[in-house]
Amino acid sequence: MKIHALGYLGFESPRHEEWLTFGPEIFGLQIGDRDPDGTIHLRMDDRHRRLSIHPGEEDRLAYAGWELAGKAAFEEAVAELSHKGYAPHLGTAEECKQREVLGLARFQDPYGFTHEVYYGPTATVGSFLPGKPMAGSFVGGVDGVGHVVFVVPEITPELEKFVTGLLGMELDITLPAGKSRPGGQFYRCNPRTHCLAYIALPGHKGVHHLEIESTHMDDVGRAWDLVQERELPITVTLGRHMPDTLISFYLRTPGGFDIEFGAGGELRDPDYIQTTPSAPEAWGHKFVGDGWPTTVRLLTPEQHPTGKE
Numbered sequence: 001m002k003i004h005a006l007g008y009l010g011f012e013s014p015r016h017e018e019w020l021t022f023g024p025e026i027f028g029l030q031i032g033d034r035d036p037d038g039t040i041h042l043r044m045d046d047r048h049r050r051l052s053i054h055p056g057e058e059d060r061l062a063y064a065g066w067e068l069a070g071k072a073a074f075e076e077a078v079a080e081l082s083h084k085g086y087a088p089h090l091g092t093a094e095e096c097k098q099r100e101v102l103g104l105a106r107f108q109d110p111y112g113f114t115h116e117v118y119y120g121p122t123a124t125v126g127s128f129l130p131g132k133p134m135a136g137s138f139v140g141g142v143d144g145v146g147h148v149v150f151v152v153p154e155i156t157p158e159l160e161k162f163v164t165g166l167l168g169m170e171l172d173i174t175l176p177a178g179k180s181r182p183g184g185q186f187y188r189c190n191p192r193t194h195c196l197a198y199i200a201l202p203g204h205k206g207v208h209h210l211e212i213e214s215t216h217m218d219d220v221g222r223a224w225d226l227v228q229e230r231e232l233p234i235t236v237t238l239g240r241h242m243p244d245t246l247i248s249f250y251l252r253t254p255g256g257f258d259i260e261f262g263a264g265g266e267l268r269d270p271d272y273i274q275t276t277p278s279a280p281e282a283w284g285h286k287f288v289g290d291g292w293p294t295t296v297r298l299l300t301p302e303q304h305p306t307g308k309e
């Protein structure tokens, strides 16, 4: 299938109400509609659905939505999912209404994370109003939200086949494991350097972070000042990954996962040749956080497919 972007994400969290101030004040996300159950929808462009925080008993990713070009691509994707044994659940009219899309299909990756492919998202031209004054705007539109990074115990051939063979993404960066940090694989689905990544941490599984980006570095600088003034839980200081021109920092959110907020991310040329970074960071990005996000869980030995801890 041909995925065009990471289109939306849904999380569950007991502290979902905090997003009403956290989202707009820190990043400039706009509060959209609220569902009767209390779900908060945050917007970053003219799309109605980008980040949804649902009430829930524990911090967890509920779904990641991947955007397809239209109905024909959706029907092909559903046929491919069925043919390859992923048993897609076709979204009911009610589910499509909730996501504000024309069609969606839900399935799970080899580690049980829930993904959705969809088409026909609702957008209102000229309707986005940032939650605070911004120097630039969010990078969004057809290139999507940004990227989502999962933690898995091991990057297996089955997982690689899922991302490249089923989702049709290209491997952009392989980050070898370092002394004190795990390695990972970063996959591209549009000109942005990656939209999906898996990092390998034996015995662990969950969502590490979601990346969003502004078109102007001043938005990142101002947010960086603000999170320090408010003494919010920064997990990774301002810096730049290698090879990636994005300058960013990471913050633990009230949803338990981290948000990486950055600017200046490069767009890959179609002829991009994969390179292997000699170090994870070009500069900065010091780990200062207190442990892994609460959305990343320690698995029991029985749950760990390799039995290793």
Ligand SMILES: [Fe+2]
Pocket (backbone or CB within 6 Å): 147, 149, 209, 211, 260
């Ligand atoms: Fe990232």
